[in-house]
Amino acid sequence: xKNNIFTSREKSKRIWGVLFVVPSFAxxxxxxxxxxxxxFYLSFTKYNFVFDRTPTFIxxxxxxxxxxxxEFILSIKNTFVFGVVFLVLAMIxxxxxxxMLYFNTRFAWxxxxxxxxxxxxxISFACILFGWMANENFGLLNYIIRDVLNQPQWTRGWxxxxxxxxxMIIGVxxxxxxxxxxxxxxxxxxxxxxxxLEAAIVDGANGWKRIxxxxxxxxxxxxxxxxxxxxxxxxxxxxQPKVLTEGGPGNATLSMYMHIYNNAFVYFDxxxxxxxxxxxxxxxxxxxxxxxxxxxxx
Numbered sequence: 001x002k003n004n005i006f007t008s009r010e011k012s013k014r015i016w017g018v019l020f021v022v023p024s025f026a027x028x029x030x031x032x033x034x035x036x037x038x039x040f041y042l043s044f045t046k047y048n049f050v051f052d053r054t055p056t057f058i059x060x061x062x063x064x065x066x067x068x069x070x071e072f073i074l075s076i077k078n079t080f081v082f083g084v085v086f087l088v089l090a091m092i093x094x095x096x097x098x099x100m101l102y103f104n105t106r107f108a109w110x111x112x113x114x115x116x117x118x119x120x121x122x123i124s125f126a127c128i129l130f131g132w133m134a135n136e137n138f139g140l141l142n143y144i145i146r147d148v149l150n151q152p153q154w155t156r157g158w159x160x161x162x163x164x165x166x167x168m169i170i171g172v173x174x175x176x177x178x179x180x181x182x183x184x185x186x187x188x189x190x191x192x193x194x195x196x197l198e199a200a201i202v203d204g205a206n207g208w209k210r211i212x213x214x215x216x217x218x219x220x221x222x223x224x225x226x227x228x229x230x231x232x233x234x235x236x237x238x239x240q241p242k243v244l245t246e247g248g249p250g251n252a253t254l255s256m257y258m259h260i261y262n263n264a265f266v267y268f269d270x271x272x273x274x275x276x277x278x279x280x281x282x283x284x285x286x287x288x289x290x291x292x293x294x295x296x297x298x
Contacts, residue, residue: 040278042270043277043278044059045058045271046271047269047271048271050268055270062275066272071251071254072259072276074254075254075255078252078256079235079237079257082173082237082255083234083235086230087231090177090178091227093174094182095181095185095219097182098182098188099211102189116179116183117179118176118178119179126175130168130172130175134158134159136157136160142155160249162250166252168244172240177233181226181229181230184222184225185219185222192214197210228291235256235257238258238261241255241258260276261273263276
């Protein structure tokens with residue numbers, strides 16, 4: 001009798017457990033698994049959902065054709081230029097700030113809060129603000145250069161010239177990202193054992209020697225986290241060029257993510273967009289694995 005009671009209770013628990021889990025599984029399947037599988041299928045098809053009734057299967061021809069698309073090649077180049085410059089500057093600046101905050105504890109709470117504040121500002125709003133500042137006619141940047149510094153020859157259309165437009169996009173992204181990376185590096189610095197640092201001081205490793213030979217090598221795990229985050233941030237850049245320049249001037253700031261968006265929701269070429277999306281995913285995966293390999297302990 002008791003065994004029957006326990007058996008019925010166990011069955012009831014399992015049934016209720018399944019009922020509670022089913023909505024989550026349904027949500028994951030409908031909004032993650034199915035779109036991923038369907039978009040993977042679309043990447044092997046030619047499909048414009050405005051003009052075509054059904055997708056036409058073309059195999060790997062779509063993957064071959066996108067590398068013949070000059071706009072796609074340019075978007076890869078722009079994304080890599082942005083990614084390399086952004087990642088290098090972000091890592092150097094955030095690590096430098098983290099080291100200053102780590103060694104100078106006076107008013108550290110204030111500076112940490114100040115550096116972290118840009119993260120809570122929506123990136124689209126930050127882009128609108130920076131776009132107003134960089135405006136050629138009434139922007140704050142040209143006003144300071146022309147009227148405050150009295151150097152009118154240095155004024156320019158910051159968002160209408162290829163080199164400066166990319167620089168502005170990198171600047172906006174750095175402004176919004178440095179705080180988060182600094183917090184990550186601070187966490188890594190605080191995770192270093194004080195015994196190691198004290199032993200280094202006893203052995204005569206002071207100043208730069210302590211930073212170069214003790215602190216930086218012990219941030220290996222932090223490099224992995226910040227590196228993967230930075231790679232994702234760099235390769236998936238979209239809002240900044242979309243809001244600031246619309247990919248211009250002359251596609252000089254067209255990113256891969258933005259090119260995928262344009263093909264999907266401007267030209268309605270879902271097959272081509274899906275193909276480029278999976279190429280971008282492969283590139284992100286490749287660089288993430290490379291980052292893990294470079295920073296993994298032997």
